[in-house]
Amino acid sequence: DGGVVNIEAGWGAPAIVNGKIEQKVTLLPGKYRFFCNLSWTNYDQPPAKLVVSKANSGIPDLEQIQQAMAHADVKSDGVYFEIKEKVTVNMGMLVNFQPDHYMKINAFQINIQ
Numbered sequence: 001d002g003g004v005v006n007i008e009a010g011w012g013a014p015a016i017v018n019g020k021i022e023q024k025v026t027l028l029p030g031k032y033r034f035f036c037n038l039s040w041t042n043y044d045q046p047p048a049k050l051v052v053s054k055a056n057s058g059i060p061d062l063e064q065i066q067q068a069m070a071h072a073d074v075k076s077d078g079v080y081f082e083i084k085e086k087v088t089v090n091m092g093m094l095v096n097f098q099p100d101h102y103m104k105i106n107a108f109q110i111n112i113q
Contacts, residue, residue, distance in 0.1 A: 004039055004104045004105060004106055005021070005104070005105040005106075005108075006102065006103075006104050007019070007021075007095055007097070007102060007103045007104075007105075008097070008101065008102035008103075009097035009098060009099050009100070009101055009102075010097075010098070010099030010100035010101065011099075011100065013099075014099070015096075015097060015098050015099055016095055016096060016097040017096055018061040018062060018094065018096060019094070019095045019096070019097070020058075020059045020092060020093070020094055020095075021092045021093045022051075022058065022059050022090045022091065022092030022093075023090070023091060023092060024055050024088055024089070024090055025088065025089055025090075025091050025110070026086065026087070026088045026089075027083045027086070027087060027088075027089060028083070028086050029083050029084055029085055029086065030082070030083060030112050030113070031080070031081075031082045031083075031112065031113040032080070032081055032082070032083065032110055032111065032112060032113060033077075033078045033079070033080050033110065033111045033113055034050055034052055034070075034078055034079045034081070034091055034108070034109070034110045035050065035077065035078025035079070035108075035109055035110075035111075036050060036074060036078075036093070036105045036106075036107065036108045036109070037105065037106040037107045037109070038074060038075065038103070038104075038105055038106070039104040039105060039106045040102075040103070040104045041074075041075075041101075041102065041103040041104070042101055042102060043097055043098075043101035043102070043103065044075075046062060046096050047073040047074065047075065048073070048074040048075075048093060048094065048095040048096075048097075048103060049062070049065060049071050049072065049073060049074065049093065049094045049095075050071065050072050050073075050074055050076075050078060050079045050091075050092075050093055051065070051068045051070075051071045051079070051090075051091070051092055051093065051094050052068060052069045052070045052071070052079055052081055052089050052090070052091050053067070053068045053069055053089060053090045054069060054087075054089060054090070055087075055088040055089055055090050057090075058090050059090055059092055059094055060094075061094075062094060062096055065094070069081060069089065071094075074093065074103070074105075080113070091108075091110065092108075093105075093108075
């Protein structure tokens with residue numbers, strides 16, 4: 001679909017429960033912003049989350065989201081966090097979609113602040 005990340009539930013597919021897209025990244029000390037360029041979505045509750053977690057634990061399920069290093073709603077300005085020493089983290093997105101809902105993301109991005 002034009003090079004976007006397209007996530008959908010329904011239209012013949014089941015609901016998505018604790019669906020995750022994640023990648024391991026090694027970061028140097030600094031302040032970071034992890035965000036996405038959201039193209040379109042028709043779903044808000046529970047909100048999809050951008051998540052940063054320790055690499056050895058992976059992205060937690062929504063019920064344990066407080067165990068993540070940092071998280072924010074996809075529709076927010078992003079996740080702001082600080083790393084004090086070189087570390088490998090998992091960065092990604094967590095979704096819980098009921099049938100007939102979707103989200104299109106143009107890109108994920110991380111910036112040093």
